Amino acid sequence: MDEAADRVQDVEVSLLLEGVHQVYGYDFRDYADASIRRRLAHWLAESPFETLSQAQSQLLRDPQLFVSLLRGITVNVTEMFRDPPFFKTLRDQVVPFLKTYPFVKIWHAGCATGEEAYSLAIVLNEEGMAGRYRMYATDIDEAVIATAAEGVLRLSEMQKYTRNYQKSGGRASFADYYTARYDRAILAAELKSAVVFAPHNLTADAEFGEMHLVLCRNVMIYFKPALKERCLALFDASLAGGGFLCLGMKESLERRALATGYEELVPNMRIYRKRYV
Amino acid sequence: MSEVGLVTVGVSSGGLQALKLLLGSLPADFPLPLLIVQHLAPESGDGMARLLADCCAIRVKEADELERALPGSAYLAPANYHLLVQRDGLMTLATDGYVSFARPSIDVLFESAALALGPAVIGVVLTGANSDGARGLAAIKAAGGVAIVQDPADAEASAMPAAALAATAPDYLLPLAEIAATLQRLAQRGRGARHV
Numbered sequence: 045m046d047e048a049a050d051r052v053q054d055v056e057v058s059l060l061l062e063g064v065h066q067v068y069g070y071d072f073r074d075y076a077d078a079s080i081r082r083r084l085a086h087w088l089a090e091s092p093f094e095t096l097s098q099a100q101s102q103l104l105r106d107p108q109l110f111v112s113l114l115r116g117i118t119v120n121v122t123e124m125f126r127d128p129p130f131f132k133t134l135r136d137q138v139v140p141f142l143k144t145y146p147f148v149k150i151w152h153a154g155c156a157t158g159e160e161a162y163s164l165a166i167v168l169n170e171e172g173m174a175g176r177y178r179m180y181a182t183d184i185d186e187a188v189i190a191t192a193a194e195g196v197l198r199l200s201e202m203q204k205y206t207r208n209y210q211k212s213g214g215r216a217s218f219a220d221y222y223t224a225r226y227d228r229a230i231l232a233a234e235l236k237s238a239v240v241f242a243p244h245n246l247t248a249d250a251e252f253g254e255m256h257l258v259l260c261r262n263v264m265i266y267f268k269p270a271l272k273e274r275c276l277a278l279f280d281a282s283l284a285g286g287g288f289l290c291l292g293m294k295e296s297l298e299r300r301a302l303a304t305g306y307e308e309l310v311p312n313m314r315i316y317r318k319r320y321v
Numbered sequence: 322m323s324e325v326g327l328v329t330v331g332v333s334s335g336g337l338q339a340l341k342l343l344l345g346s347l348p349a350d351f352p353l354p355l356l357i358v359q360h361l362a363p364e365s366g367d368g369m370a371r372l373l374a375d376c377c378a379i380r381v382k383e384a385d386e387l388e389r390a391l392p393g394s395a396y397l398a399p400a401n402y403h404l405l406v407q408r409d410g411l412m413t414l415a416t417d418g419y420v421s422f423a424r425p426s427i428d429v430l431f432e433s434a435a436l437a438l439g440p441a442v443i444g445v446v447l448t449g450a451n452s453d454g455a456r457g458l459a460a461i462k463a464a465g466g467v468a469i470v471q472d473p474a475d476a477e478a479s480a481m482p483a484a485a486l487a488a489t490a491p492d493y494l495l496p497l498a499e500i501a502a503t504l505q506r507l508a509q510r511g512r513g514a515r516h517v
């Protein structure tokens with residue numbers, strides 16, 4: 045592969061993403077290159093097309109083909125209590141602050157199929173906050189939002205989730221939170237009652253008002269720096285003074301525009317508290 | 322376009338010993354960055370990177386999101402994250418599901434390097450008991466890069482180098498002890514540099 049061929053591939057990727065944005069409204073133009081290129085290459089290899097420009101003409105006309113591309117380039121992987129130490133810190137060091145409010149509002153951006161939202165609901169309920177919070181769990185992908193709202197997980201994951209739950213400081217038995225039915229685990233209604241699942245697109249939509257806690261983990265890791273900044277500004281506009289912003293374990297506010305307005309609660313847990321102005 | 326050249330390394334069981342020898346044999350001024358996927362349990366910390374840092378002349382650390390890969394430095398993928406590299410030499414992390422039964426996955430690193438930097442990439446598959454890295458090494462070769470495989474007979478676990486051999490014809494099939502010297506020769510000759 046020489047440099048000219050490299051350049052052609054760059055052009056093909058950006059033309060395709062531009063076309064997809066204009067025709068279908070999905071904006072991947074500011075997503076990090078490395079991941080999207082790898083995923084496009086895999087999709088292309090499975091498709092009947094030789095090049096992305098060849099695929100483009102049909103992609104822009106055939107919504108079904110576009111859906112296959114969309115499924116190929118989006119990443120919805122999640123799990124319950126991913127990073128147990130994070131959930132432990134949330135439980136031990138953030139919830140005590142949240143409990144000082146009569147009612148708490150939470151925005152969970154990029155919730156995928158909802159496992160993190162339900163994990164958080166378990167923590168809040170166990171810490172005595174049931175009935176005192178509402179969580180808005182959002183994602184760009186309406187298919188995962190529908191799955192999330194059902195609250196049904198694969199039974200085969202329960203062993204791993206039970207371990208994660210215990211390591212995160214769980215106070216009860218994880219089995220209390222679901223009913224097994226065939227190969228599915230149906231989550232308890234008490235976990236769903238305070239969670240509202242809704243579509244929201246971080247590249248285009250507006251902020252949520254007066255939140256006390258915003259979680260957005262492993263979503264901006266797929267974005268270019270400019271889009272990361274846009275999201276962070278959105279979260280900042282959504283958070284009340286003294287509110288908390290939680291990022292993924294490998295994301296940080298370092299070198300980001302709003303770093304000075306926040307203080308890190310515990311080193312390496314990626315939990316930041318917004319300063320009062 | 323930048324002139325980054327890059328060594329990518331995939332290793333699994335037997336990795337600590339293998340990396341000690343490989344990285345420990347490179348001089349502090351080794352002219353290329355090394356990006357490494359060592360299979361790890363999901364909750365491992367950066368203990369391995371620290372251990373290696375203590376016994377190597379080159380710098381060794383866990384890769385951070387959007388960190389620039391520098392010459393004379395080796396970067397390990399963090400546990401539970403895929404490591405990818407961009408055309409501009411910045412590294413990125415991803416939480417995609419398991420690829421080739423692994424996260425971090427060698428295939429993901431190798432494919433991203435092949436896509437981003439094509440002929441400027443040297444891929445190295447070392448000891449391991451699975452077949453991650455085979456598809457990625459083939460992608461590196463197909464993009465004009467250099468493929469190095471540890472001789473399965475020399476590897477603590479032979480399955481991974483054997484799978485790599487089955488997937489692609491390597492440019493070098495070597496015992497571990499000779500790989501560092503080969504990397505230095507290649508780096509000096511400008512293989513692994515963008516403009517050859």
Ligand SMILES: C[S@@+](CC[C@H](N)C(=O)[O-])C[C@H]1O[C@@H](n2cnc3c(N)ncnc32)[C@H](O)[C@@H]1O
Pocket residue numbers: 118119120121122123126153154155156157160182183184185188244245246247260261262263292416417
């Ligand atoms: C890797 S998942 C992270 C899930 C979960 N937060 C976790 O850490 O386990 C990334 C999610 O971000 C969503 N996403 C991607 N682009 C988005 C956008 N522009 N707006 C909102 N959500 C987006 C994807 O649909 C996907 O569900």
